[in-house]
Amino acid sequence: MGDHSHGSPQESGTVAKAQDGSLDKIQDPGLPPHRARLTDTDPRAAKRAERQVAILFAISMIGTVLFFVGYFAVGHPESIAEIRLQNMLLGVGTAFAMLGIGVGIVHWARTLMPDHEIAESRHEVRTEEDRQDAEAIINTIVDESGINRRPLIRNTLIGALALAPLPGVFILRDLDLTKESAGQIVDRLRHTMWDKGVRLTRDPSGTPIKASDVQIGSAFHVIPDGLNDTEDPLNEKAKAVVLLMRLDPEDLSVSPEREDWHYNGIVAYSKICTHVGCPVALYEQHTHHLLCPCHQSTFDLTQECKVIFGPAAHALPQLPITVDDEGFLVAQSDFHEPVGPGYWERG
Structure with missing residues (x-):
């Protein structure tokens, strides 16, 4: 069995043993240097990433439209082939509606939102100052997201978020779970x-x-x-x-x-x-x-x-x-x- 007592001081993460046997605190190395992304330095790359995010949000909207095509256009299937077509449209439409928004937001965060690490000290909570700090944090988040500076992303995101819940609304409506409709079902x-x-x-x-x-x-x-x-x-x-x-x-x-x-x-x-x-x-x-x-x-x-x-x-x-x-x-x-x-x- 090997001896595991010869690790470096940094491996302990908290303290290091000096030559005289005393324990010394390890100095905080600080945050690692920030590595700039291509979108941080190249405006064309940033614009390309913005279009990609917008396309993903548009895919979400197309998925919602596919759901409604299956829901209304094939509303009363009369054969196994039509049932399969409807199920495929409903499933694929819902998947793309959710996936487009999720992947779009992740891609937006990874390529366009600030990615540098921030270390802040904890402050005492004071009512008015806390409110002002919270407001400042929200304004900072909005500014860093770039949603005000990127109308293409903002508009497609709004469209995708507005359409995405509609399939669920129609599916829940068809459950007919009200007292009156339950009696009709029975x-x-x-x-x-x-x-x-x-x-x-x-x-x-x-x-x-x-x-x-x-x-x-x-x-x-x-x-x-x-x-x-x-x-x-x-x-x-x-x-x-x-x-x-x-x-x-x-x-x-x-x-x-x-x-x-x-x-x-x-x-x-x-x-x-x-x-x-x-x-x-x-x-x-x-x-x-x-x-x-x-x-x-x-x-x-x-x-x-x-x-x-x-x-x-x-x-x-x-x-x-x-x-x-x-x-x-x-x-x-x-x-x-x-x-x-x-x-x-x-x-």
Whole structure:
């Protein structure tokens, strides 16, 4: 092992040992010499940096415009391609809106704002003098930033900062979290395409399902008959899609009011997780558990899909089903409760 006791006095940072064994204070070396940047000495370089900062702020504004193009121009996507286009425009637009401002301010500080170090002694706080000192500091910051001398940077920054919050305002507006709008959302989610006599069909083909087609351990992704012919099939599907499974009737623990909601162990539950609305798409045949892949909420199929693990707060809504005269599975009614995540109070 090496000996670490022979470092230089400067390495201690506070004291040094003299030859006679006494401790001497190290003299403050002061601030390092300031190294001038190219923009400090070359007006053309400073002007070029100013244009670069303005371009970055302009990129932020373009990003906000891209967000609104995706938000309004592709406001009601009707195909997977349109959904992908909208998501790309919203994501890229928001990223450029935030990134343009952040990178622009950093580049502005690194190339144009003063970069010399300042050491000041601490003074006693005095009310009037403190106010004057604070005012002087603010004026110094404004002067050193050069914002008054650089209208191109100032104007583009104002434009970028004015536009950047707007996407967030529109996104928050769409959450519909007021008491009145929450009631409207619950009402919309309470009613789906399911109704008495509507056949259960395979997703996405729309082929009707007979009870004899459903074997113990099997699982079907199901949509209402006629969904593909509606004007807005994606939104209707988002509310009405269900999972259909068959268990041994003896494995089902059924409450009295739901005794006739299944048919010979065939049960149907909403596919939309009650946490944040992800599709519950994983079925464990041996445990009879349904799993949401987003946050691992787990529902017990044998106990009316109550939550046994994860952040979901409500059981999956059950669709009452039976069979028609031809043996096809049909709904007895719509869901008896709103489907989807439980952000609001469910009636």
